[in-house]
Amino acid sequence: MFFVRTAPCVLLALWITTSHADEGMWTFNNFPVDKVQKAYGFRPDQAWLDHVRISSVRLTGASGCSAAFVSPRGLVQTNHHCARRCIQDLSTPQSDLAAAGFYAREEEDETRCPGLEVNQLIDISDVTDRVTKALAGKDGPAFAAALRAERANIASECAGKDDNLRCDVISLYSGGVHNLYKYRRYQDVRLVFAPEGPIAFFGGDPDNFEFPRYDFDLSYLRVYSDGRPLDTAKNFLRYSKTDVQPGDLTFTSGHPGSTDRLDTVVQLEFRRDVRLPRALIDSSEWRGILTEFSRKGPEQARIAEGRLFGVENSLKALKGQFYALVESSIVKDRAAAEKELRAKVDADPRLKAQYGAAWDDLQGVLSRSRQGLEERSFVGGEAFSSALFGHALTLVRYPVETKKSNELRLPEFSEASSPALRQRMFSTAPIYPELEKLRLTFSLTKMREALGPDHAFVRRVLGKKSPAQLATELVDGTKLADVGLRKQLLEGGQAAIDASNDPMIALARIVDADMRAVRKDVEENISAPLTKYTTQIAQARFQVYGESSYPDATFTLRISYGSVAGYVQDGKTIAPITMVAGLFERATGAAPYRLPESWIKAQPMLNPKQPFNFVTTNDIIGGNSGSPMVNKAGEIVGLVFDGNRQSLGGNFGYDGSTNRTIAVNVGLMREALAVVYSADRILRELDGN
């Protein structure tokens, strides 16, 4: 599934020269209309682009996805897996909405999703000059501090005291361009409809990132403002009345999380040899723990389901990336391109003086980053996988940070971040002690494994206790699961924190200084020089080749174009569209191929030839889940929920021959809502009645 679990903190973006048809995750202010016209004979005008843009939204907080308004009254269409955390947070041991689904028959039954936020992009403005001026002549620590401060100031000026605005400074084209993205922020988001988990994620992990596919991966949310459905009469996308055909032109409008399409060879090698193996090994063990934990009983299965899905999804994606780097010619091709570029730079004395050293300098940063990687990772926060610890750390830091002037704060305590912080801290989402212990035991165990039992930080944290002992004591002892207490401590200032003897707060106090030191070290000695050298390389590339196209993904709004098309896999042609009949053929009765009762009952009434899921050549990546797929008329023809396995290498480059986006077909949405769920209220609303 193509979503990001938490909004990635992506500082860098490079521009990418498109060499493949349909390639590109384009910004709305730089969409290649000429190319599209040439390839497909259709030229979207500004009104078309504006309408699609303003109808598209981003889900953050308790999700990391894309979505769209689909009715005049704030109805939002996204994937089931994008609303999964909300669905789980609203579930109880007695009422498991993830399994049984949810449908608010009346508006008053719509239920608020804890911690979920919807962002609607209302303006993009250029702040490159201002940022460049602030960074001028700065290096290392000073560069990092200036960038952080200027971003905080711009964001704060933009949003003012209006908690309903969210302003982010986004660095594109590897720091060559800085844009201010201004969003309308909505924190009252309610669940309207979700099908049963087994049909939303039919085929489960075995079918994930695969095609042919049969997933009804849909949910509806509604944005409320001042307690009433938001008026979106001017900015919603209508459902098409006709299904797509092979060859049809399609657009997606969504928020791809991050890509590494212009990484240098040493960056790719670092990812292949260090970061990916590390992530694959640790995630695999965590997957095993969650799998077996889920077998303890139905309640354990229920509370672990979201995390198990998340880790399996990310494992499959990371494996795809790893094998793409190991088995394809990506690294070799990149090396050849790099060699050519460096030769051209070296051949020009002016370029050589300015940029010639950048590649070796970059390699130096990555070598340093390899040394002490485990320490930076675990001390930096990986050691404490616990929602309760996260709250404790925020509480300990809050009075310290908010006393500072805005531009000096850690970014998550800046004025602009205040609404998100409060949304998170005051969320009523349940925290499960058993799962907290499981997570914390695992992360503490990995810390001890990676750093060794004799490491000073490990000793400070564990003392004479085992990871399981400490995790149990902390989770059993803390009272921070209580929202009221968190509110009291957050608003009580330093005195309240000092007076607390909560064990989780005590741990946060003990490790705060070390965690800050590591973070500072990373910012100043890794992130800042990395930004500097990748910017130099990007500039060198620009000066040599003079071309530019779309920036690497940054979990900001992008538009892609493509068409409905099958592909060849292992010598077999795969048709681009599946049908309802295939679903029932594939069902076995055993999870993950077990159908919910509602679909079994509805089978006789469903059209077996109704198109179900389909694939297109659109260029997307994780974060694009929930993106509306629209036709030339700007109408929704599908709902993006995944990419095929060949798309996983898409992190490094786009291959139009096999890279495919997978979507739920609009006709299926209509038919299932009508026949399986009798969700007439939604159907009427979708058609603007």
Added chain:
Amino acid sequence: MFFVRTAPCVLLALWITTSHADEGMWTFNNFPVDKVQKAYGFRPDQAWLDHVRISSVRLTGASGCSAAFVSPRGLVQTNHHCARRCIQDLSTPQSDLAAAGFYAREEEDETRCPGLEVNQLIDISDVTDRVTKALAGKDGPAFAAALRAERANIASECAGKDDNLRCDVISLYSGGVHNLYKYRRYQDVRLVFAPEGPIAFFGGDPDNFEFPRYDFDLSYLRVYSDGRPLDTAKNFLRYSKTDVQPGDLTFTSGHPGSTDRLDTVVQLEFRRDVRLPRALIDSSEWRGILTEFSRKGPEQARIAEGRLFGVENSLKALKGQFYALVESSIVKDRAAAEKELRAKVDADPRLKAQYGAAWDDLQGVLSRSRQGLEERSFVGGEAFSSALFGHALTLVRYPVETKKSNELRLPEFSEASSPALRQRMFSTAPIYPELEKLRLTFSLTKMREALGPDHAFVRRVLGKKSPAQLATELVDGTKLADVGLRKQLLEGGQAAIDASNDPMIALARIVDADMRAVRKDVEENISAPLTKYTTQIAQARFQVYGESSYPDATFTLRISYGSVAGYVQDGKTIAPITMVAGLFERATGAAPYRLPESWIKAQPMLNPKQPFNFVTTNDIIGGNSGSPMVNKAGEIVGLVFDGNRQSLGGNFGYDGSTNRTIAVNVGLMREALAVVYSADRILRELDGN
């Protein structure tokens, strides 16, 4: 821990040119006495070598380790972790010997270890001519068939009808030399003494493959013959009365499992990019499952302990190999050496004609091997991780194979293998249904994940069932846990099998043909050409450089030399010997740093300066666990149980500056037996009284 869980089926061995002092896992018939004399001023004579050789034994069946006779009455010294399976097989929910330890106060309390076999090497003879003649002019399938047949015939002639002999044809120096290893086989092996698990493996996984270390990783077994202790008056090693000092010369005599010190670059890359990541990912998930399974309760922890230890041990070893290949200069150095050798071969028309194509041919085999790797692995057997399935498959194949003439059988059904087969099939070791289901569910799930739910073999195995459903049905339905039934079916011939409706036998029937086909394909199209081309490369190397020294490890008896020496790690000097005081300082009270009661009570009586564990420069690898470490007098000064983390890269090459063998000190063994365990009977016997 340096042991092999099951005897590896290593067909190939290359010779290795030693460039480092103390490097080498030498065969006893080619020990570099001159080198040793030059380096250490001591020249072992033939009697010395013969005595050490004949006192050394190998543990197979329910172990994969080294050991030695240490008394005139068949007493065998090995590691606790080498007898771990026996200790567990003799445990019950009421009496957990792995936790509590075991001491047979009288001889009649010594208890037979199910499935454990001791091999004593009594003769090595050269059969190179005979094998070479049989293989002459053969290629592909014919080559594979001829090699298998000639090995079976030689082994059969050697052992005759004597079940107490075991004869193996071992290919050394990449097939340049074939030796016949003749062993005395002992199947009545009884447990005499084992300390508590927590002191045998003090520090657990965090301290595994690390030093400084405090493990009392010792156990004693006794070999019986005709119901009486075996007479080993002429072939046992005495315990030294004095402890080693830094710089002392040490020898190990044991069975290193396998090494890859002369692999070509493509072989190293295949391991780095394909085999190791695959193993790391799957083993990590399995580790997570076992970890969480163990937390279900004390009985689950007890029955899973051995497997959890095994997977954690192997994971740490594999990670060491992976990072050695990724981060060290091994691959680069190998590439440079290979380039030089190939240039020399290409420069000589005769050599070029004979060997010039071998490297590219080898690469071709590995590329083919990469295609369909998952299918070959899972259909080949990985799909069915279950002792009960293993029994079922043996039963289904037994009447078919034993009808064939000896040289045409699958090797495990050859006449020479018959005693091992019966020992395995009639073992009374407990089989735990809950663990069987866990294993089988996991392996079936991995099969479906790797091959996809639409693969014909997956469909044939699973039908409409989920992996967990099928595993539960099979394990609950089969009666093969009953030794009597297995005996009846094995001896009942084809009719008995045909009449059986046992579900596990039914599954074995269904998959037998596919499994055989895959195995045949591997033998003919991968193993045979791999042997051919690596032999060519080895021959080319020999012709160009004219040198030879020791062959790659083959789980056959080898001797290494070295000395007690510390090393430098992360800029810190590590002293070579730890002391009793350090154990008590390191103990925290929480597993894996929790001491058993016996040691806590004994602390006041123990000499705090008593040397505990120590490190030497001896060159060993997995399989060497349990090796005796002897001094110039041929007396035991230590018991090998591990290597340090730097030794893990030893699979690819030896680096004497940091590669260290870790041993239990002889003085500690004496003191603990006397003070902690009051094991006077053993102490008296060790000193020949």
